[in-house]
Each structure stands twice: as structure tokens, then as C-alpha cells.
Amino acid sequence: MFLYPALLAGFFFVAVPLLVHLINMLRHRKQRWAAMDFLLASYRKQKKWIRMRQLLLLLARLAVAALLIALLCGWTGGRQLLSVLGGQTTHHVVILDDSYSMGDSSSAGGGEAATAYGRALQSLQALTQQLAGDDGNHQLTVMRASRAALAVRGGNESGDVAADLSAQTITPDGRLISRVMSTTASPMRTDLIAAIDLAAQLMNATPADTSYLYIASDFRARDWATPERIAESMRGIEGKGTEIRMIDCAATPDGNLAITNVTPVQDVWVAGVPVVVRATIKNYGQSEVSNVAVGCRVIRYGEDVQTINVAESVSGKVESLPALMIETLAPGAEVTKSFQVFVNEVGTHAIEVTLPDDALAIDNSRMCTLPLSSDAKVLVIDSDPDAIGAYHISSVLNPGSQVRIGAIPDIQAPAFLRSATFDDLAQYRAIYLVDLPEVTDSAAAALQTYVERGGGIAWFLGGNVQAESYNRVLLGTDRQLLPRALEQTVELPDGDSSKSGDIVFGDTDTLIDPLRSIGDASLSLIGLSQSWTLVPAAEPTEDETTAMETASAEEDSPAEIEAGRVRTVLARRDTLPLVTQHTVGQGRVVTILTGLDGGWSNWTGDPTFVPFLLLTNASLWSGAAPATQRLVDAPLQKVLATNNYFPETKLAPPSTAPPRVPIEATASEKAGDDKVAVTYQPDDSLISEAIDVDDLLRPGVFEWGLIQSNGNGQVIPVASVIRVGEGDLRRADQAELVQSLLPMQIKFTSSADYTEQVSTAGSSTITLVMLALLALILAAEQALAYWASYHVSSSATPLKTGPWTLDHSRGGRHHE
Known part of the structure; x- marks a missing residue:
């Protein structure tokens, strides 16, 4: 493995000493000389020994050229052959923060924009490549924060269930992390506590001589400004000798507008009666924005929409509404815009509000449903x-x-x-x-x-x-x-x-x-x-007051x-x-x-x-109205009256790249008198191979495909939305964060620096060995060069042959 493969052409330089030797051989010409006959006789007796010395000298010079080119190319392979320890096991645990703020595509230093989660994956890939060629036995555990949160919430606190990889031995082929490398940031809002706790469980259950914990996150102020809870979980790991390394994957945040709420105003939702819909937009950026066009559209699901159209992203009829205009919006401010929707068809319809593209794409679109009944x-x-x-x-x-x-x-x-x-x-x-x-x-x-x-x-x-x-x-x-x-x-x-x-x-x-x-x-x-x-x-009692204050502090608590x-x-x-x-x-x-x-x-x-x-x-009617949206990590359930519907159902998840693949199921859960239900639970899907949990977590419009008792089909949309809050891309101060985590010794590095470090990490050892070997070979080459040449002591008597004297110390003959 080479860090600079473009320089591999330099290995042709290895042939230079051989070419010089061959060219030098061509310069020799035969000439009869009587005085040399006795030397030729001596040479013939020792020519094997002389050729061996010359061959060793030539090989030494070839080795010097090869080592020089290998050093220039950054050779990192072959370190297992140099291992003197052998058999040492190291456990590397990588926690990937995949909350949806990691989808931030803010550009770093004006370069090519990439998401923070993409940088986290690059760091994971670089680490794996480095360890694949390193000496010793290396085991890798990779855990995404969203999967750990789902596992804990579902009551399954097993690290093996939540982990994408659990103590897998790293191999050179790179296929170990191929499935993880194909993932994207999840639409969930979650912290790292569940992942850290489950990682600690896995580290305790996996025997290893040394262990490392890597946390790849974007370190937003919302999560890390008060890291006491996270620090408490980390101290349990750091106290057992595990080295903790923080990988900062986020760039300086660009501006971000987010749609935090879309909902129809509480009213009598009846077909043919106009309904007011409100959309709330918040400016999470640090600068004022102006003249922002907010797109609105309604997706109608009338009686003519009877089957799921898998070839399109939605099966209903899309109708664009006039855009809303935000003249100005200050940093940190939010504004609520209202628009009217008129649908003359009974049924559940969908409404979508969108913003122009910015740093975080997932919060630029939000949906709700509008269930309209008859009088x-x-x-x-x-x-x-x-x-x-x-x-x-x-x-x-x-x-x-x-x-x-x-x-x-x-x-x-x-x-x-x-x-x-x-x-x-x-x-x-x-x-x-x-x-x-x-x-x-x-x-x-x-x-x-x-x-x-x-x-x-x-x-x-x-x-x-x-x-x-x-x-x-x-x-x-x-x-x-x-x-x-x-x-x-x-x-x-x-x-x-x-x-x-x-x-x-x-x-x-x-x-x-x-x-x-x-x-x-x-x-x-x-x-x-x-x-x-x-x-x-x-x-209220003291306990009741405390409970109410705690509930009111929660961002998602109801009014x-x-x-x-x-x-x-x-x-x-x-x-x-x-x-x-x-x-x-x-x-x-x-x-x-x-x-x-x-x-x-x-x-x-x-x-x-x-x-x-x-x-x-309107308030009294709203109690019986169905919900207009569902959080992405909430259960997805459909209750059917057996006298109105057949139990066979289809569920088409949202998709921006059709065709969609519906999930088929039969409603069999009892949900009351003459009612059955089918439920999809993201927590359960984490360990089920029948349904991909990523399908249930997608924001957008889900579509239920039902069959009525009269044989007609019916398509009912469900709006799946993200939790608000992750759109705030402000960064936590790294120095303050390190201070708050004391006495733990935490190493911080950016994802770019870390990728570069692990790409060259370990090569220093092989470089030092190669330099030492180069010095030895150079010394050997000098010794061989001296050994292969003709040298006599100063006291040696020259051999006289007439007017010429053969002087071995001069390597030839001279005239007296």
C-alpha cells in the first residue's frame, strides 16, 4: 500500500545501477599483453569469488534505489512482517452521530460541500484502512446513535442489536464497512447517551488488551453546551483505561431556514368549506434573510385515487398554490404564514410547504394531512x-x-x-x-x-x-x-x-x-x-409542581x-x-x-x-379528528372496521426516486369490537429482517392502500415529520467543552485532520525501519565497493616486467 501511488513510476530508477553496470561492461575490450598472463591465471582461480563480490555490490546498489523510491511513495504495507509484539488485540469502537443535523452541507473553507455525516464516514474509512495494514489483531465496533436510541427505547438494551458492526476483526479487503458506508444521516433527533452506554456494554463484554472510543459528531451547541449527562456516561468508559477521541465533522455553519410547523387551523374540517393552514418558518442562521419564497401545494386524494401509484412519489393529484413571501426574517426569529386550502372532496388530503435549498435540506420541507368529512x-x-x-x-x-x-x-x-x-x-x-x-x-x-x-x-x-x-x-x-x-x-x-x-x-x-x-x-x-x-x-403538591415544571421545559410537550x-x-x-x-x-x-x-x-x-x-x-369537533401528522420515529398504525374494509393492506413509504416498493401486511391485531389493526413499530423493525427500519423513518407522505368491502380501493396519506430543534447549527465552543469534560483527557481533531493523520499513522514506524535499513545497506554498499576494488598495502613491492611496473595499489600499470 502506498500513500502516493503516482510516484510508483520511480521504481524504474532501480534499473539505473544495472544499466550502468552493463554499459560499463560494454566498454571493456580484449587486448593481448604478455605481462598480464600470469594475472589472468590468478584471476581465473578466483573469478567466482570476485563475481560474487561484484554481484553483492550491484544488489546493494539496487536495494538502495528501491528503498529510496519506496520512501518517496510512502509505503505503508508490510508492517505485519515487522511486528515484534504479535497477538495483541485492540478494540476500536466508533460512535457515529447520525442525527439529522449531520446532514449539514455547509462548505468548509470554500471547498466542495459535503455533509458532516459524509465526513464522519470518511474518517471511519480512513481508520479502517489504516488498521487493516497495522500490526496486531484489531477489532472494530460501529454504532449509529439513532439505532442505539431505538434499541433502548424499545427495551432491548443489547449493544449487539444496536451496532452495525460488533467486535468484527478488520480485514484488508475493506468490505467490512461497506454497508455502513452506504448509510446516510437519519431523520431522527437524538443524543449520544444511549450509544455511549451500549458501547460501554460491548467494550466490557469484549476482551482486548487496548481499547479506543471514537465519537464522530458535529458538536452543536444544542447538545453539547451542557454536556453533563454525556460526560457522566463517558467517565465510565474513560475510567477503565479507554482512550477517547472526538472527531469534529462539521464545517462553519452556513445559514439555515427551517419549517418548524405546518398544521390546519382548528376548525370544522368539512369538504367544500375553506380551511386555513398555518406554516411556521424559523431562521436558525446568523444573518437576516429577505425575499424568501415559500412554496405550497395540496395533494388531493379523491374517490378516483383507488390504488397506490408506485411509479410516482405520490398517488394523489398535485395542485400548486400561490407562493408565500417572507420579506425579512431576523436571525433566531420565526414567522407564521397562513394560507387557505379549498378542497371539495371528502377524504384525507395532504399539504406540503417547502423552502429554497440551504445548508440543511431535511427541514426545508414539511407536510400535514387534512381529513375532510361531509356535513x-x-x-x-x-x-x-x-x-x-x-x-x-x-x-x-x-x-x-x-x-x-x-x-x-x-x-x-x-x-x-x-x-x-x-x-x-x-x-x-x-x-x-x-x-x-x-x-x-x-x-x-x-x-x-x-x-x-x-x-x-x-x-x-x-x-x-x-x-x-x-x-x-x-x-x-x-x-x-x-x-x-x-x-x-x-x-x-x-x-x-x-x-x-x-x-x-x-x-x-x-x-x-x-x-x-x-x-x-x-x-x-x-x-x-x-x-x-x-x-x-x-x-398542587410539591411533586406535582416539579412534574409540571419538568414537562413544560420539554420542547415537545403539549400546551x-x-x-x-x-x-x-x-x-x-x-x-x-x-x-x-x-x-x-x-x-x-x-x-x-x-x-x-x-x-x-x-x-x-x-x-x-x-x-x-x-x-x-371547532374545538369540540377537533377532538374526534384524526391526527394531521406523525413523528418519524412514532408507531405507524391503521385501524380498520371489519364491516367496511378487508384486512389486507399495503403501505408505501415516501421516496424521492420512484418506483416505490409497498409493504404488504394483513391487519390481525384486535382493536375493539369489529375492528382490527396493523402496526409498524420502528423499535421492533430494528431487529426484524422483514421491514427495513429506514423505510419507516423517512419523512414525507406514507400511503395506505386499502380495499373497501364493496371492492373499491382507497388510498389514505399519512404525513411523517421530523422533530424540530436540530436545525440550529450553532457550534459548541471546543475549549469550553474540553474544560467541562475534565478530568477526562479528551483528544479533539477535525475530520479532515483525522483522515490525514490515520492515512499516515503507523507509516512513521515503517519509515524509521526503512531509513535504518537504508543506512545499513549504504554502509554495506561502501564496504562492498571497497572490498570489490584492488588495494595493497604501501609496503608491497611492485612487480617489474621490463620497462613497466605492475602496481596493485594504483590498480594498473605505469612506466618507470
Whole structure:
């Protein structure tokens, strides 16, 4: 193996001494000379010995030329022949950070752009090539951070399962790492803790005389600014004598824009009714950007799309929408842009938002789905014989004329609820209960099941409500149909001129947030005389407070940290709650602590009542709506009603280079009455040979191919998205990082320097040996040259032959 193979032509120089010798032989000519006859006789007696000396001299000169050329070419092979130790085993463990920030293609020093993960693979390849020719027995373990995280999350904490290579002996053919070299950065966001812990497990289980740990990462500030957890895992390895080397694979980051969220606004998602979609873009770069065009498109999956089109990246019909324009966006800032989507076909459709190319490609595109149903019924029950409250609700939800909301009010008498079962209520997307005196226990049980499975209930509580009955039935036996127990009705104290009105906005992140920008002045015309009050909430315990603070610090935690947390939507002037919202299971409950008959307030005549009720209806509907996106590392499941679908399914993963290869499976998992499911779990696919885990981790549009009971096909898209955060490409300060890892002795090097180092590492030993050998051969050549020439002592007597004297010390004859 040679570092500079282009110089191999220099080996022709080895033939120069031989050519000189042959040419010198051609210069000799025969000439008879009597005085030399006795010397020729002596020469013939010793010519074998003389030729041997000359041959040794010639070979020495050839060896000198060959060694000089080998040194110039950087010969690194053959070191195993020079090993004097022999039998020593060294374990090399390489952890590859393949989180999606390693896809950063920022250019290093203006050179050719390459991803950080590509540089990590180059370092791995250089290390393997160096070890393949090195002396001793070298074993290699390679582990990607994403695979380690999946293994640990799946409960399989075996390093052998997570590792791409586990203590494999390095061979010279280079095929050992061929599969790893074909991998790319994963779409997962993960840290290195799981990989380091599993690597420690493998190192403990693998006997070796020496061990090395290499961590190839991009060392972003988000992960390494506070490396305490990583350092704790590393100390367990370093304390056992393992040398740790950090390979920095990232270049100085270029600018990066990322789409952090794409979602349809909470509303009644009905075919033929426009839906607003919001896209959030963040500038992770260090400079301001301007005039950025954001592309938008909708992919329609109507009834005519019945089979998966494997020849295309999507099977639906693609329709481009007008681009959005970002005029300016400061460093670290984000902006939310809204656009409207109108689809007149029932079904689940897909929406994609894209950004121009930049340093990190994976966060330049993000998708969501838009499940559109046909018009749905809502149940309205009013205890008032004149149904005044029901009239106000139905007038807003179904105004008639050219306005279409998507809700069809079904007004029923209170007797309907007394005998209603869950099946009776399941046909409604939302339920409005107005000033009911009491609720039977059987009705409460049906309502509880209805909400837990995604339904929505809105209570309007007026003067007919019997508080004791409500508290006992709606909050008993683990029911949560009220935010808290009702206490009493309280009149609102007289206000003063400093207050804008009787009602003000409550907590943020509630259903009425779209109206908050107008300010409390928009509610100033609402008059309120009295309302129900709730029993004050108990103060949270210290453990509960700590748990809530921890959850709120998580980047991906939902807005409502507690599943049943009560939020105040609107409050009275004296800060007591007037409208609350809370979740129960998959559904939502909105409680309005005043009636609609005009006795306690004039809200129904105020302009804000219409948007409030529309927003309330949208919130109640959303509980039953399917999710609009799925995280790439989350399970992928499809539940089928056996009376509507055949169990045979196909799943086509996203692909930018069709044809796609669908995964076929039969739904066999029980998922309730008359329902079966098929589930693809990335954690399980890590050890399963049936499904490639990389297929399940791809961001983009997955497509389910189903067969309905009537024989028609159906294609349902699923939007798979990455977790946000890795788009922040800021680097951790290396000096501070080394300081924080003390007393561990960590060696840092860039991937380029490391590749160069390992390419020449070990060659220094062979070079020193070759230099020593060259010196010995040069000395031997001089000795042989002296030995092969004619020399006599100064006291030797010259042989006289007439006028000529033969003087061996002069190597010839001379005339006296």
C-alpha cells in the first residue's frame, strides 16, 4: 500500500545501477599483453569469488534505489512482517452521530460541500484502512446513535442489536464497512447517551488488551453546551483505561431556514368549506434573510385515487398554490404564514410547504394531512320549553343562505338524553346541553364514554341547574364532565370606570385565542349580572409542581401539560372563571357558567357570541379528528372496521426516486369490537429482517392502500415529520467543552485532520525501519565497493616486467 501511488513510476530508477553496470561492461575490450598472463591465471582461480563480490555490490546498489523510491511513495504495507509484539488485540469502537443535523452541507473553507455525516464516514474509512495494514489483531465496533436510541427505547438494551458492526476483526479487503458506508444521516433527533452506554456494554463484554472510543459528531451547541449527562456516561468508559477521541465533522455553519410547523387551523374540517393552514418558518442562521419564497401545494386524494401509484412519489393529484413571501426574517426569529386550502372532496388530503435549498435540506420541507368529512350532525338539548338557547346555537351553526359551516343542528328534548346510549350519541360530532336541571347516571356514563373517545360537549349552565345533582353525577365514579364542582351562583359586583367590561380574556392558548388580538375592549358591550362559581382548585403538591415544571421545559410537550388541566377561556371582571375548557380522554369539554335565556347576560345579542360559538364548535369537533401528522420515529398504525374494509393492506413509504416498493401486511391485531389493526413499530423493525427500519423513518407522505368491502380501493396519506430543534447549527465552543469534560483527557481533531493523520499513522514506524535499513545497506554498499576494488598495502613491492611496473595499489600499470 502506498500513500502516493503516482510516484510508483520511480521504481524504474532501480534499473539505473544495472544499466550502468552493463554499459560499463560494454566498454571493456580484449587486448593481448604478455605481462598480464600470469594475472589472468590468478584471476581465473578466483573469478567466482570476485563475481560474487561484484554481484553483492550491484544488489546493494539496487536495494538502495528501491528503498529510496519506496520512501518517496510512502509505503505503508508490510508492517505485519515487522511486528515484534504479535497477538495483541485492540478494540476500536466508533460512535457515529447520525442525527439529522449531520446532514449539514455547509462548505468548509470554500471547498466542495459535503455533509458532516459524509465526513464522519470518511474518517471511519480512513481508520479502517489504516488498521487493516497495522500490526496486531484489531477489532472494530460501529454504532449509529439513532439505532442505539431505538434499541433502548424499545427495551432491548443489547449493544449487539444496536451496532452495525460488533467486535468484527478488520480485514484488508475493506468490505467490512461497506454497508455502513452506504448509510446516510437519519431523520431522527437524538443524543449520544444511549450509544455511549451500549458501547460501554460491548467494550466490557469484549476482551482486548487496548481499547479506543471514537465519537464522530458535529458538536452543536444544542447538545453539547451542557454536556453533563454525556460526560457522566463517558467517565465510565474513560475510567477503565479507554482512550477517547472526538472527531469534529462539521464545517462553519452556513445559514439555515427551517419549517418548524405546518398544521390546519382548528376548525370544522368539512369538504367544500375553506380551511386555513398555518406554516411556521424559523431562521436558525446568523444573518437576516429577505425575499424568501415559500412554496405550497395540496395533494388531493379523491374517490378516483383507488390504488397506490408506485411509479410516482405520490398517488394523489398535485395542485400548486400561490407562493408565500417572507420579506425579512431576523436571525433566531420565526414567522407564521397562513394560507387557505379549498378542497371539495371528502377524504384525507395532504399539504406540503417547502423552502429554497440551504445548508440543511431535511427541514426545508414539511407536510400535514387534512381529513375532510361531509356535513355532520350536532346534538342540541335545551330545557327551556321555548328553546331560546337552542335557537341561538342553531342560528350560528347553520345560518342558511350562502353560508355553510358544516354542522347540522339536531334539536332534541331533554327526554332524549335520559335514555341515550353511547351508540345514540356517537352519530354526533358535538353535543350542546343548555341549562338542564339534572343528568341521569346512565346519561352521564354515555356522555363520559362519548367524550373519552373524541367527542365534544359544551355546557351552558343557567338558573335551572341543580348543583348538588351535577356534582354527584358528573364528577362521581371517576367522571370528569365538569371542570370542578359547582359551588353557587354569585352576582357580579358593580364595576368602575377603569374596567372595560364585565368579561375579560382568561388564559392564553385557549380556543378563543384568535379573538385575543382585538383586546378586552371587544368584550366591553357584554353585560353580566351573575354566574355559577366553581369550588377553588386545591394547591398542587410539591411533586406535582416539579412534574409540571419538568414537562413544560420539554420542547415537545403539549400546551396542556396535564391531561385534564382546566384552563380559563373567559373570566368575570372579578377574575372568577366564566368559560373553561378541559380535556377528557381524546375529547374536550367547554363549560359556560351562565345561561342563554337573557336572564343573566346579554351575550347572545353581542357580536362576539357568533365567533365564540364557532370557535367552540371547532374545538369540540377537533377532538374526534384524526391526527394531521406523525413523528418519524412514532408507531405507524391503521385501524380498520371489519364491516367496511378487508384486512389486507399495503403501505408505501415516501421516496424521492420512484418506483416505490409497498409493504404488504394483513391487519390481525384486535382493536375493539369489529375492528382490527396493523402496526409498524420502528423499535421492533430494528431487529426484524422483514421491514427495513429506514423505510419507516423517512419523512414525507406514507400511503395506505386499502380495499373497501364493496371492492373499491382507497388510498389514505399519512404525513411523517421530523422533530424540530436540530436545525440550529450553532457550534459548541471546543475549549469550553474540553474544560467541562475534565478530568477526562479528551483528544479533539477535525475530520479532515483525522483522515490525514490515520492515512499516515503507523507509516512513521515503517519509515524509521526503512531509513535504518537504508543506512545499513549504504554502509554495506561502501564496504562492498571497497572490498570489490584492488588495494595493497604501501609496503608491497611492485612487480617489474621490463620497462613497466605492475602496481596493485594504483590498480594498473605505469612506466618507470
